[in-house]
Amino acid sequence: SQELEQSPQSLIVQEGKNLTINCTSSKTLYGLYWYKQKYGEGLIFLMMLQKGGEEKSHEKITAKLDEKKQQSSLHITASQPSHAGIYLCGAVSNLEYGNKLVFGAGTILRVKS
Amino acid sequence: DTGVSQNPRHKITKRGQNVTFRCDPISEHNRLYWYRQTLGQGPEFLTYFQNEAQLEKSRLLSDRFSAERPKGSFSTLEIQRTEQGDSAMYLCASSSNRQGYEQFFGPGTRLTVL
Numbered sequence: 757s758q759e760l761e762q763s764p765q766s767l768i769v770q771e772g773k774n775l776t777i778n779c780t781s782s783k784t785l786y787g788l789y790w791y792k793q794k795y796g797e798g799l800i801f802l803m804m805l806q807k808g809g810e811e812k813s814h815e816k817i818t819a820k821l822d823e824k825k826q827q828s829s830l831h832i833t834a835s836q837p838s839h840a841g842i843y844l845c846g847a848v849s850n851l852e853y854g855n856k857l858v859f860g861a862g863t864i865l866r867v868k869s
Numbered sequence: 870d871t872g873v874s875q876n877p878r879h880k881i882t883k884r885g886q887n888v889t890f891r892c893d894p895i896s897e898h899n900r901l902y903w904y905r906q907t908l909g910q911g912p913e914f915l916t917y918f919q920n921e922a923q924l925e926k927s928r929l930l931s932d933r934f935s936a937e938r939p940k941g942s943f944s945t946l947e948i949q950r951t952e953q954g955d956s957a958m959y960l961c962a963s964s965s966n967r968q969g970y971e972q973f974f975g976p977g978t979r980l981t982v983l
Contacts, residue, residue: 760911789972798873798960799912799974844911846972856902856925857972859911 758783760845760860768866769835777863779845781826787848788828789857790819792841799844802830832865840867871895873975875961881981882951889947890978894963901944902962902972903936905929912960918944951982 759782769775779788787806791799803812805821805828812819816833832839842864846857874893882888894901900919904912915934916926920941930936933951938944948955958979962972 791974796958796977796979798875798976799962801971801973804971846911856914856917856927857904857912858914861909861911 758847758858760847760858762843762845762860762863764863765861766864766866768868771836771867771869772834775832775835775865777830777843777865779828779830779860781847783826785821785826785828785847788819788821789846789848790828790830791844791846793844793862794841835865835867837867837869840865873961873963873973875959875975875978877978878976879979879981881983883983884951884953886951887947887949888951888980889945890959890961890980892944892946892961892963892975894943894961895965895973898963898965898973899941900964900970901938902964903944903946904960904962906958906960906977907956915946948980951980953982956980956982 761780763778789804790802792802793799803819810821818831821828842862844859844862846859873895876891880888902917903915905915906912914927915930916936918938921938933949936946958977960974960977962974964970964972
């Protein structure tokens with residue numbers, strides 16, 4: 757079965773600093789989702805990547821999919837306290853669209869102001 | 870609000886009791902998913918529906934768990950004879966082929982079994 761490993765497990769950054777979160781899959785990634793979660797709440801959809809080499813940006817968050825390495829990265833530029841939360845990557849487990857997602861354990865981000 | 874909604878948001882129950890959760894997906898989303906999340910972990914897939922048909926169930930879904938989506942709209946997840954190990958956040962998500970099957974999640978129902 758497919759497994760996703762996220763690194764780091766947690767990080768604390770000073771407001772204004774850049775940071776990167778990585779998600780590595782044990783199998784080929786056919787689709788990779790990034791979500792943000794505040795403690796005790798639901799998941800907020802950030803971005804979905806499907807093609808190798810694809811890169812998407814939303815405000816100060818950029819995600820890339822390196823299909824060859826079975827890895828995705830999430831980069832936040834000039835972090836703000838509003839970026840704090842848990843970032844989760846989720847992968848489509850097979851080629852069928854609309855199928856279940858397998859998630860990593862999450863990366864806890866704290867931003868010090 | 871046209872997002873995914875879940876009720877109740879919190880449920881505290883005693884071991885051995887039955888509980889039922891409800892999920893209302895985004896209107897016209899044909900796929901609906903249930904996940905379970907425990908502290909410090911990512912969500913784990915439980916089951917999903919396409920319209921009213923339940924297409925897949927995880928091994929996590931023991932015979933004490935049952936899910937329905939009778940008219941292809943809202944869904945219910947029932948847990949019978951709850952155990953302390955059932956304590957978790959139960960998340961519902963929906964998706965549509967018109968939106969590339971991006972899964973949008975509800976706020977979750979937090980279950981505590983005493």
